[in-house]
Amino acid sequence: MVSKISHLLNRCAEVGCLTLLIAMCLVTFAQVFFRFVIVHSLPWSEEFSRYSLVWASFLGASIALKRGLHIGVEAFIGKLPEGKRRSIYLITLVLLLLFLFTVMVKGFQLAQFNMKQSSPAMRIPMGFPYLAIPVGALLMMIHLFDQFFLGLKHRKGLVGIEKTEEMKRVEAGF
Amino acid sequence: MLWVLAISFITFLLLGIPIAFVLGLTSFVALLYTGNIPFLLMPKEMFSGTDSFPLLAVPFFILAGNLMNAGGITRRLIHFCNILLGYVRGGLALVNVVASMFFAGITGAAVADTSALGSILIPAMTERRYDKDFSAAVTAASSTVGPIIPPSIPMVILGTVGELSIGALFLAGVIPGMMVGLALLGIAYWISHKRNYPKEPIKSLQEFFYGLKDALLALLMPAIILGGILGGIFTPTEAAAVAVAYAFIISFLVYREIRLRDLPRILIDSIVTTSIIMFVIANSAIFGWILANHQVPQIVAKTFLSITTNKWVLLFLINLFLLFIGTFMETTASLIILTPILLPLAVKVGIDPIHFGLVMVLNLVIGLITPPLGVCLFIACSIAKITLEQIVKAILPFLLAAIGVLFIVTYIPPLSLWIPRMLMK
Numbered sequence: 001m002v003s004k005i006s007h008l009l010n011r012c013a014e015v016g017c018l019t020l021l022i023a024m025c026l027v028t029f030a031q032v033f034f035r036f037v038i039v040h041s042l043p044w045s046e047e048f049s050r051y052s053l054v055w056a057s058f059l060g061a062s063i064a065l066k067r068g069l070h071i072g073v074e075a076f077i078g079k080l081p082e083g084k085r086r087s088i089y090l091i092t093l094v095l096l097l098l099f100l101f102t103v104m105v106k107g108f109q110l111a112q113f114n115m116k117q118s119s120p121a122m123r124i125p126m127g128f129p130y131l132a133i134p135v136g137a138l139l140m141m142i143h144l145f146d147q148f149f150l151g152l153k154h155r156k157g158l159v160g161i162e163k164t165e166e167m168k169r170v171e172a173g174f
Numbered sequence: 175m176l177w178v179l180a181i182s183f184i185t186f187l188l189l190g191i192p193i194a195f196v197l198g199l200t201s202f203v204a205l206l207y208t209g210n211i212p213f214l215l216m217p218k219e220m221f222s223g224t225d226s227f228p229l230l231a232v233p234f235f236i237l238a239g240n241l242m243n244a245g246g247i248t249r250r251l252i253h254f255c256n257i258l259l260g261y262v263r264g265g266l267a268l269v270n271v272v273a274s275m276f277f278a279g280i281t282g283a284a285v286a287d288t289s290a291l292g293s294i295l296i297p298a299m300t301e302r303r304y305d306k307d308f309s310a311a312v313t314a315a316s317s318t319v320g321p322i323i324p325p326s327i328p329m330v331i332l333g334t335v336g337e338l339s340i341g342a343l344f345l346a347g348v349i350p351g352m353m354v355g356l357a358l359l360g361i362a363y364w365i366s367h368k369r370n371y372p373k374e375p376i377k378s379l380q381e382f383f384y385g386l387k388d389a390l391l392a393l394l395m396p397a398i399i400l401g402g403i404l405g406g407i408f409t410p411t412e413a414a415a416v417a418v419a420y421a422f423i424i425s426f427l428v429y430r431e432i433r434l435r436d437l438p439r440i441l442i443d444s445i446v447t448t449s450i451i452m453f454v455i456a457n458s459a460i461f462g463w464i465l466a467n468h469q470v471p472q473i474v475a476k477t478f479l480s481i482t483t484n485k486w487v488l489l490f491l492i493n494l495f496l497l498f499i500g501t502f503m504e505t506t507a508s509l510i511i512l513t514p515i516l517l518p519l520a521v522k523v524g525i526d527p528i529h530f531g532l533v534m535v536l537n538l539v540i541g542l543i544t545p546p547l548g549v550c551l552f553i554a555c556s557i558a559k560i561t562l563e564q565i566v567k568a569i570l571p572f573l574l575a576a577i578g579v580l581f582i583v584t585y586i587p588p589l590s591l592w593i594p595r596m597l598m599k
Contacts, residue, residue, distance in 0.1 A: 017445040018438055021233060028230065028415035032408060046227050049411075053233065054224045057456065060449025061194075063442070069450055070192030073502055075547055077190030085190075092191050099195065099202050107217035129225070133217045133456075167556070169549055170289045 006146040009139055010066045013059040020056040024049045047121040051129040058136025066143045068163050069171055078164070086151065089158060093148045100137045100144070107134030175468055178207050193504045194450075197511075198457040204464050211467075216460050223459025223510075224452050227411055228334040233448040234414030235325050238395070238421040239281035240444050244432050245425025247392050248290050251276045254389035257382050260374030264366020266299045267312050271362055274316035275355040276389065278323035279396035280421075282330070284542050287317035288550045292557045300558070302372050307568035308365065310558035314550040314565070315358050315572035318539045321505075323351035325399055325417070328505055328535045330410065331455070335513045338527055340410040341403040342594040346532040350583045350590055354536075357575040365571065391424055404597055451506050458510035471515045478519060485523040489584050492516060493537060497577070500541015501548065508538050532590045536583060540576050543569060 031045040064070055077085060111134060115127035151158050163171075182203045186196040198216075205211050255269040255276065262268055270291065277287055292313040299309035321328045324344035333340035377385075399417055402408040408416060425432050432440075465471065482488055499508050513534070520530040542550045545566045555565050583589050 014442050017449075018441050021237070021441050021445045024230065024233065025237070025415060025418055028234070028412060029419055032412045032416065036407075049230055050225050050227055053226075053230050053452070054221065056233070056445050057224050057449045057452035060445045061453035061456075064446050064450045064453070067446070069446065070194055070453070071450070071504060072190050072192040072196065073187050073547070074190050075502075076188050088189055092189050095186075095199060096191070096195055099199050102202065102213055103198075103216050103220070106213045107220075110214055110217045110221075130217070130221055133220050164552075164556075169285050170553055170556075 002142065002146045002149055006066070006143050009142060010063060013063050013139060016059050017056050017063065020052045020059075024052045024056070027052075044121045047119060051119075051132075054129055055132040058132045059139070062136055062139035062143060065140050067171070069168050071168050074164070086158065090148065090151050093144050093151070097141055097144055097148075100141045104134045104137035104141065107131075107137060110134075175204070175207065176470070176473075179204055179464070179468075187502075193507050194454040194457045197454070197461040197507060201457070201460040201464050215463065219459040219463050220456040223456045226334055227409075228330060228340060229452070229455070231325075231330045231340070231411045231414040232327055232451060233445060234411065234418050235282050235327060235330070236447050237441065237444040238414065238417040239283075239286060240440050240447075241418070241421035241425050241432070242280050242392065242395070243286075243290055244436060244440055245421070245429045246431040247280065247424075247429070248273075248277065248294060250385075250388040250429075251392060252291070252294055254385035256374060257377040257385045261376045262363070263373055264304075264363055264371040265374040266295065266302060266304065267308070267362040267366050267371065268359055270295050270299070270309075270312045271316040271355060271359045275319050275323060275351070276393065278320045278351065279325075280392060282321055282325045282327040284317045284320040284539055284550055285553060287320040288314055288553045289557070291317070292554055296554070296558045304371055305369070305568075306558045306560050307564045308369075310551075310554035310560060310565050311568035311572055312358075312362055313557075314543050314548070314554035315569060315576065316355070317550050318543055318576060319351050319355050319358075321539050322347045322354060322532075322536060324348065324396055325414070326535070327451070328509060328538065329531070331451075331506055331509050332513060332531050332535060333410075335510050336517045336527065336531060338531055339594075339598070341400075342528050342598055343531050343535075344400060344403070344410075345594040345597060346528050346590040347535070348593050350532060350536060350579065353579045353583065353589070354576055357579050358572055361571050361575050388429075391428060395420055454504060454506045455510055458507055462511060462514060465511070466514065471518065474515050475519045475522070479523075483523060485520075485525050486585065488520075488523055489525065489533070492520070493533070493580065493584060496534060496537035497541060497544065500538040501544045501546075503541075505538045505542070509534070526587060526591055528594060529587045529590050533580070533584050536580050540573070540580060543573055543576070545569065 027045050027049050031042055034040055034042050111127040111130040114130050115125045117126045119126050147158060179200060183200045186199050205213060252273045255273045259265055259268045259272055273291055274287055277291060281287060296309045296313055300306055324347055326347060329343040330340055333343050395417055398420060399413045402413045403410055517527060521527055542548050551565055555562055
């Protein structure tokens with residue numbers, strides 16, 4: 001059940017990121033075009049791209065978590081036997097869930113506080129860009145819950161520890 | 175309080191928690207411990223850390239690099255370098271270094287360089303009877319020029335955090351990047367000569383011109399980026415967007431190796447790579463706030479200044495410190511946390527901020543090939559299918575050469591400052 005939701009939401013996040021990246025490219029390109037060819041700057045383009053980047057970053061961070069691509073130092077933990085590694089991984093998942101839960105709750109509050117304030121150029125409520133953070137945190141929590149239950153039930157399928165650090169790096173591409 | 179920060183940071187790091195979450199969790203623990211700062215700070219700092227127009231250059235540079243790579247530029251660049259240098263003793267090793275330098279003009283990250291070039295060149299070198307450890311070492315070492323020769327993702331991040339001109343930082347990397355490349359080229363040639371590695375056949379003039387045409391299209395990209403920024407036409411972010419358009423045209427209309435249905439995957443992968451970096455930035459922003467709140471920058475500055483106020487000695491100490499940090503900390507995180515601490519200190523003793531920024535990035539990048547924890551080493555090892563112990567010995571001469579260049583660049587500031595001063599005033 002959690003797995004299905006996690007997969008479905010991940011698809012949505014992917015589509016969202018795709019749309020945002022295309023939009024950022026087009027708008028920034030249009031910004032250059034308008035300034036030089038039409039000699040008239042777009043007042044809202046920079047703000048739009050910035051907020052899109054924030055949204056894409058947090059949605060993308062949840063996709064990266066789902067794919068197990070957030071990079072850590074695994075030189076020490078990698079030396080431990082499989083069973084111990086697994087238990088440590090499950091404990092760290094609880095820590096991450098606590099952290100993300102706080103970020104999510106406080107993030108929703110922050111967005112709510114800022115719903116009445118409008119952004120300087122586009123005049124949209126500032127709460128919308130702020131919403132990226134709690135939504136991203138929520139998605140990440142769902143993916144981590146999925147991992148946690150998987151870890152309790154089965155021995156396999158823990159994306160965070162099944163890939164080695166260099167595999168993560170290559171897949172992450174930086 | 176500082177002990178709480180240090181202990182929780184190290185514990186979380188050793189537990190293998192991803193670096194972004196290590197920073198977030200440590201901040202979380204610090205907030206719990208202090209008790210009087212509202213948790214609302216966390217989402218607020220995460221937002222203000224990522225809400226930045228200069229940082230928008232990061233996804234664009236990554237996307238442009240990925241488009242060029244999927245379009246077959248890597249193979250073409252290697253082919254061209256092979257025509258240029260293949261006939262020399264140890265040809266493929268030299269090709270490896272020079273291709274990395276060209277490739278650095280397209281991507282701004284070292285790891286992308288190692289995996290893209292390594293996956294083609296390491297098997298090719300092994301086939302031509304080069305030692306595996308040597309092939310892996312050359313690949314790993316030469317990828318360090320990626321973030322030094324513009325464009326460079328670490329420089330974008332440094333420029334954003336330290337409020338320095340990204341254009342000037344890009345330009346500052348040109349000569350040092352070439353120097354690192356040439357030093358590595360020298361070492362590779364020397365070792366190849368000693369071990370009598372093979373030469374490749376000389377190519378015809380016609381092949382040279384075909385190769386040149388392909389390579390020129392790739393080399394035009396850094397020229398557009400730098401030219402646009404320097405001419406005051408674009409901001410770095412806009413230049414990056416133009417680079418995306420250029421890469422799109424080259425890959426789809428000129429090379430014609432990508433199909434349209436590959437495009438969504440390339441786009442999503444690019445944004446995922448970006449958001450891994452952005453998520454580190456978001457969490458570092460909270461961590462940075464906590465450090466500043468506890469006056470850590472002042473404490474560090476005081477400690478350094480109590481040892482010495484001589485800027486050359488100070489640079490030496492900072493270099494040692496950064497080389498050490500660079501071996502185990504992720505580049506983005508180190509930059510965001512350390513820039514606000516070290517940059518004011520450097521400016522205080524009279525070091526030029528652009529010069530200092532370049533030294534910082536070069537240091538951290540060398541950390542990527544420093545055993546036992548260099549990331550580029552891991553990747554090269556896994557491609558060559560050798561162990562870390564094997565590559566450690568082979569990387570040593572390259573590592574020493576890179577550190578040598580680092581110290582030369584540190585102590586002769588004009589090497590980094592000459593080009594930006596000449597072109598930007």
